[in-house]
Amino acid sequence: MRLQNITPSNTFSTSSVPSGNRAIVYNSNGDPARVLSAVSFPELSSPPPDTLNIRLLLAPINPADINVIEGIYPAKPHPDVSLSQSKDLLVFVGGNEGLGEVMEIGDGVAGLQKGDWVVLTKAQTGTWSSAKNVASSDVLKVPRQGLSEVQAATITVNPPTAYNMLHDFAQLAEGDWMIQNGANSAVGQAVIQIAAAKGYKTINFIRDREDVESLKSHLELLGATHVVTYDELFDKSFRAKVKTWTGGKDIRLGLNCVSGKTTTLMARLLGDSAHLVSYGAMSKEPLSLPTSLFIFKNLTCHGFWQTRWYSEKSLEERQELFDTLTALMRDGKLRDPGHEILTIGRMESDDSASERIRELVAQLGRGMYGKKVLLRIEETA
Amino acid sequence: MRLQNITPSNTFSTSSVPSGNRAIVYNSNGDPARVLSAVSFPELSSPPPDTLNIRLLLAPINPADINVIEGIYPAKPHPDVSLSQSKDLLVFVGGNEGLGEVMEIGDGVAGLQKGDWVVLTKAQTGTWSSAKNVASSDVLKVPRQGLSEVQAATITVNPPTAYNMLHDFAQLAEGDWMIQNGANSAVGQAVIQIAAAKGYKTINFIRDREDVESLKSHLELLGATHVVTYDELFDKSFRAKVKTWTGGKDIRLGLNCVSGKTTTLMARLLGDSAHLVSYGAMSKEPLSLPTSLFIFKNLTCHGFWQTRWYSEKSLEERQELFDTLTALMRDGKLRDPGHEILTIGRMESDDSASERIRELVAQLGRGMYGKKVLLRIEETA
Numbered sequence: 076m077r078l079q080n081i082t083p084s085n086t087f088s089t090s091s092v093p094s095g096n097r098a099i100v101y102n103s104n105g106d107p108a109r110v111l112s113a114v115s116f117p118e119l120s121s122p123p124p125d126t127l128n129i130r131l132l133l134a135p136i137n138p139a140d141i142n143v144i145e146g147i148y149p150a151k152p153h154p155d156v157s158l159s160q161s162k163d164l165l166v167f168v169g170g171n172e173g174l175g176e177v178m179e180i181g182d183g184v185a186g187l188q189k190g191d192w193v194v195l196t197k198a199q200t201g202t203w204s205s206a207k208n209v210a211s212s213d214v215l216k217v218p219r220q221g222l223s224e225v226q227a228a229t230i231t232v233n234p235p236t237a238y239n240m241l242h243d244f245a246q247l248a249e250g251d252w253m254i255q256n257g258a259n260s261a262v263g264q265a266v267i268q269i270a271a272a273k274g275y276k277t278i279n280f281i282r283d284r285e286d287v288e289s290l291k292s293h294l295e296l297l298g299a300t301h302v303v304t305y306d307e308l309f310d311k312s313f314r315a316k317v318k319t320w321t322g323g324k325d326i327r328l329g330l331n332c333v334s335g336k337t338t339t340l341m342a343r344l345l346g347d348s349a350h351l352v353s354y355g356a357m358s359k360e361p362l363s364l365p366t367s368l369f370i371f372k373n374l375t376c377h378g379f380w381q382t383r384w385y386s387e388k389s390l391e392e393r394q395e396l397f398d399t400l401t402a403l404m405r406d407g408k409l410r411d412p413g414h415e416i417l418t419i420g421r422m423e424s425d426d427s428a429s430e431r432i433r434e435l436v437a438q439l440g441r442g443m444y445g446k447k448v449l450l451r452i453e454e455t456a
Numbered sequence: 457m458r459l460q461n462i463t464p465s466n467t468f469s470t471s472s473v474p475s476g477n478r479a480i481v482y483n484s485n486g487d488p489a490r491v492l493s494a495v496s497f498p499e500l501s502s503p504p505p506d507t508l509n510i511r512l513l514l515a516p517i518n519p520a521d522i523n524v525i526e527g528i529y530p531a532k533p534h535p536d537v538s539l540s541q542s543k544d545l546l547v548f549v550g551g552n553e554g555l556g557e558v559m560e561i562g563d564g565v566a567g568l569q570k571g572d573w574v575v576l577t578k579a580q581t582g583t584w585s586s587a588k589n590v591a592s593s594d595v596l597k598v599p600r601q602g603l604s605e606v607q608a609a610t611i612t613v614n615p616p617t618a619y620n621m622l623h624d625f626a627q628l629a630e631g632d633w634m635i636q637n638g639a640n641s642a643v644g645q646a647v648i649q650i651a652a653a654k655g656y657k658t659i660n661f662i663r664d665r666e667d668v669e670s671l672k673s674h675l676e677l678l679g680a681t682h683v684v685t686y687d688e689l690f691d692k693s694f695r696a697k698v699k700t701w702t703g704g705k706d707i708r709l710g711l712n713c714v715s716g717k718t719t720t721l722m723a724r725l726l727g728d729s730a731h732l733v734s735y736g737a738m739s740k741e742p743l744s745l746p747t748s749l750f751i752f753k754n755l756t757c758h759g760f761w762q763t764r765w766y767s768e769k770s771l772e773e774r775q776e777l778f779d780t781l782t783a784l785m786r787d788g789k790l791r792d793p794g795h796e797i798l799t800i801g802r803m804e805s806d807d808s809a810s811e812r813i814r815e816l817v818a819q820l821g822r823g824m825y826g827k828k829v830l831l832r833i834e835e836t837a
Contacts, residue, residue: 149752334747356747363744366715366737369759371530376757378750 095119097419097455098168098204099432100158104146108437111144111169113419113428115455116158119206122181126210129193133228133416134173134202135449136439143199144169150382152199157208168201170450174228175207175214184211192217194231196393198382205452212390215397221405225414228449229261234400234409236354236381237265241273244350244377245328249274252321255330256280256305256341257357259290261412261447264297266330271298272408278317278326280305280333280341297410308340317344325349335360348373354380414447421453476500478800478836479549479585480813481539485527489818492525492550494800494809496836497539500589503562507591510574514609514797515554515583516830517820524580525550531763533580538589549582551831555609556588556595565592573598575612577774579763586833593771596778602786606795609830610642615781615790617735617762618646622654625731625758626709630655633702637661637686637722638713638738640671642793642828645678647711652679653789659698659707661686661714661722678791689721698725706730716741729754735761795828802834 095118101110119128142148154165177191187193195202197213217227247253253270257263258279270277279294281287283304291302301320307313317326325346331338332355342351342364351374353362368374385393403409417435419428435448476499482491500509523529535546558572568574576583578594598608628634634651638644639660651658660675662668664685672683682701688694698707706727712719713736723732723745732755734743749755766774784790798816800809816829 149748331747339742353747353750355751361720361744362747362750363742366712366734366743366759367530369734369743369757370736370761371759373759373761373764374757376750376755378747378752378754380751380754383754 095455096205097425097428097452098155098158098201099170099419099428099450099452100155100166100168100201100203101144102164102166104144106440107141107144107169108433108440111429111432111436113425113432114158114166115425119179119208122179122208124182125184125212126181126208127177127184127187127193127214128179128206128208129175129214130178130206130454131202131204131452132174132176133224133449133451134170134204135229135232135414135447136170136203136436137172137232137447139232140170141436141440143171150199152201153197155201168204168207170202170204171195171199172229172231173202174217174224175209178206181211187211187214187216192219192222192227194227194397196231196385198385203450203452205454215390215393217397218401218405222401223411225411225416225449226404226409229412229414229447230397230400230404232381233261233412234265234269234403235384235396236262236379237269238396238400239381239384240330240352240354240379241266241269241275241328243379244352244375247273247275247328250276251328252276252278252300252324252326253328253330254278254280254326254341254344256338257332257355258294258299258302260332260355262332262354263330264294264412265409267294267297267299268409269403272403272406276300276321278303278320278344280308280337305337308337314344328352330354331362333357334362336363339363339365342368342374345372345374348375350375350377352377352379354378412447413445414449416449416451418451419453421456476836477586478806478809478833479536479539479582480551480800480809480831480833481536481547481549481582481584482525483545483547485525487821488522488525488550489814489821492810492813492817494806494813495539495547496806500560500587503560503589505563506565506593507562507589508558508565508568508574508595509560509587509589510556510595511559511587511835512583512585512833513555513557513573514605514830514832515551515585516610516613516795516828517551517584517817518553518613518828519820520613521551522817522820524552531580533582536582549585549588551583551585552576552580553610553612554583555598555605556590559587562592568592568595568597573600573603573608575608575778577612577766579766584831584833586835596771596774598778599782603782604792606792606797606830607785607790610793610795610828611778611781611785613762614642614793615646615650615784616765616777617643617760618650619777619781620762620765621711621733621735621760622647622650622656622709624760625733625756628654628656628709631657632709633657633659633681633705633707634709634711635659635661635707635722635725636711637719638736639675639680639683641713641736643713643735644711645675645793646790648675648678648680649790650784653784653787657681657702659684659701659725661689661718686718689718695725709733711735712743714738715743717744720744720746723749723755726753726755729756731756731758733758733760735759793828794826795830797830797832799832800834802837 152167158166193214329351331353334356335358533548539547574595710732712734715737716739
C-alpha cells in the first residue's frame with residue numbers, strides 16, 4: 076500500500092493548518108521516484124526519559140538510501156512509530172545520515188544540552204525530516220566549532236569509511252603507497268585527503284570524461300599523488316610507470332568501489348601480501364581475480380561496511396573516530412564534499428515538496444549526478 | 457640447451473661403468489616430457505661440516521613440480537652444484553618433496569644419526585634422486601615409528617596445507633561446518649580426515665564421474681560428512697538442503713582449489729564473516745565473486761601456499777606441525793594418499809629410465825591421473 080493512496084485526512088495533515096514538521100516518507104518499497112512523499116506532522120511532544128528531540132538541519136541522500144527504499148539493501152529501515160497508523164500501515168522516514176541540533180532533553184540524558192550538534196549512529200532511523208525524537212544512546216555529539224553544517228551532516232558514512240579502510244587492513248606508514256578506484260566519489264575524495272594528511276602516497280583511478288583534466292586538478296589539489304583514467308590501466312606500459320612512481324616499493328592497499336575488469340587490472344598492481352578492500356561495485360560486475368594473486372602474492376580481499384563497523388564497536392571507539400575526523404576537518408585537512416542543497420521551505424505544500432523530491436531522486440537514479448545532494452527540511456509555518 | 461642434446465660422455469656417465477647414483481634432471485624449462493632425463497652420477501663424497509648425505513627413499517611427483525619444470529611456478533629451483541658443469545650449464549634435479557634416510561653425517565650436525573628419516577623443508581632443492589648432500593638446517597627428522605614410507609614422503613606439502621588452512625583462518629570448534637571443492641585431491645582427502653579428527657563437519661564437492669558412488673563412499677569412509685557433485689550446486693533447492701544439514705549454522709570456512717563458476721556458487725553457501733581460502737585453480741578460471749559478499753556478508757578471501765608458510769615460520773613451529781601430523785598418522789587418523797610407485801631399478805639404463813619418466817609425466821599432464829605418483833630411484837649397480 077502506498078502512502079499517496081491514503082486519504083490525507085486519515086493520516087497526516089496536508090491541509091492549511093500549520094502542523095510544525097515535515098518528513099519524506101514511504102510505506103512500501105519501490106522506485107523512490109514513485110513511493111516517496113512529503114508529509115506534515117505536528118510538533119513533537121516532550122521527550123520521554125533517556126531520549127531527546129532534535130531538529131534535523133541537513134541530511135544527505137546517499138546512494139544506499141535509494142537502495143533501502145527500493146528494498147534491495149541488506150540493512151532494513153526502522154518504521155517511524157509516531158507516523159505509523161498501525162502495525163499494518165508502517166511508515167518509514169527516508170535517510171540514514173544527518174545533522175541534528177538538540178532542542179529538548181528527556182530525563183536521565185547526560186552530556187548533552189540544548190543547541191548541541193549530534194549525529195545519528197544507529198543505522199536506518201530516518202533523517203529526512205525536520206525533527207525527530209531519538210534515544211540518547213543513538214546519537215553522538217559533534218563539536219560545532221570549526222565544522223560546517225555540511226561536514227557535520229556527512230560525517231557518519233563517507234569519512235569514517237575512508238578512514239577505517241585506510242587503517243583497519245594494511246599497516247601503512249608515512250611514504251607508503253595505496254591505490255583506489257572511483258577516486259572522485261565522496262569516499263574516494265575523503266581517502267585522498269586522509270591519506271595525504273597521513274603522508275601516504277595515492278594512485279587514483281577515475282573514469283575518462285570531457286572535463287577530465289579539471290577533475291584531475293581538483294583531486295590533486297586535495298592531495299592525490301597521481302590521478303589516472305581506467306584507459307591507462309589497459310596500456311601495457313602502465314605497470315612500468317607505476318614502478319617508476321613507487322620506486323619499486325610494494326603497494327600494500329587497494330580500495331575498490333567499482334569491481335569488474337578494471338579492478339582485476341588494478342589488483343595486479345598490488346605488491347606482495349597486499350589487502351584489497353571493497354566497499355562498492357559501481358560497475359555492477361563481480362570482483363574477478365586470478366587465483367594466483369591469492370596463492371603466490373598472498374593477496375587478501377576484504378569488504379568494508381561502515382554500518383557493520385558501528386554495530387561492532389563501542390561508544391568509546393566511535394567517539395574516538397569522530398574526534399579524529401573532526402580534528403582533520405578543523406585543521407582544513409578534510410573538506411566539504413562537493414554538494415548541493417535542496418531546501419524544502421516552510422511555506423511549501425506537501426504536494427509540491429513531494430513532486431520536487433521525486434524529481435530529484437529520479438535524476439539521481441539516472442547515475443553520475445557528480446555531487447552529494449543534501450536535504451534541508453524546514454519546520455512548517 | 458637441453459640435457460639430452462649433450463653428448464653423454466662429456467657430462468654424466470651413461471655407460472656400463474657403475475656410478476652409484478641416479479637423478480631425474482633438466483637444464484632448461486619446458487614440457488617435462490621433453491626436457492627431463494635420467495642421469496647417473498658417482499657416489500657422494502663425505503659430507504662437509506653441518507651437512508649430511510641422505511639416500512632418498514621415495515619422492516612424489518606433485519602438480520607443482522611439473523609447473524616448476526615448465527618454468528611457470530613462482531618458486532624457482534636451486535641448481536645442483538655437483539651435477540652442474542659450469543655456471544652456463546646449470547643442472548636442476550626435479551622434485552620438491554621426499555623422504556630421505558641419513559647415510560653419513562658431517563661435523564657439527566646434532567640430533568641426527570645414521571638411519572634416521574628426514575624430509576626436506578627447504579623448497580625446490582631437488583628430490584628425484586637416489587642420494588643427496590643437504591644442509592642439516594634444511595631437513596626435519598620424521599619419526600619412523602608408525603609411519604609408512606609413503607606417508608613420510610608426502611608429509612611436507614599436502615597434509616600441512618590441509619592442516620594450516622583448517623586452522624589459520626577461521627576459528628572452528630567441534631561441530632562447526634566447513635566446505636571444500638576438489639575434495640578428492642590429496643589435500644582435499646587430508647582436509648576430510650583432519651577435520652573429522654577435530655570434529656568439524658564437512659561438505660565436499662567432487663566432479664561427477666562414472667564411478668562417483670564409489671568415490672563418495674571412499675571419502676565418507678575417510679570421514680566426510682557430505683559428498684556432493686558440482687551439478688547439485690546449480691540446483692536451486694541445494695541451498696535449502698545445506699541449511700537442513702547445518703541446522704542453519706553459518707559455514708565459516710571454505711577451501712578452494714578449483715575457482716570458476718562452481719566456486720562462485722560455493723562461496724554463496726558461506727555464512728556471515730566467513731573465510732574462503734584458495735590453494736589452487738584447477739578450472740584455470742579466475743575466482744569471481746559478487747562484491748556484496750565482501751561488503752554485506754563480510755567475506756574474506758585468502759590464498760594459502762605452504763612454501764610461504766615454511767619461509768615465515770621458525771624451526772620450532774615447523775617441528776610442532778610435523779609432530780601433530782605424525783601423531784595423526786600414527787593414530788590412523790590420516791592415512792596414505794591413494795598412490796602408485798614408479799621404481800627406477802638399479803640395473804636399468806639411463807635411457808630406459810628417461811623414457812619411462814617422460815611417458816609418466818606426459819600421462820600426468822593429460823590430467824586426472826587420480827593417484828599420487830611417487831618415484832623410487834634406486835642406487836645404481
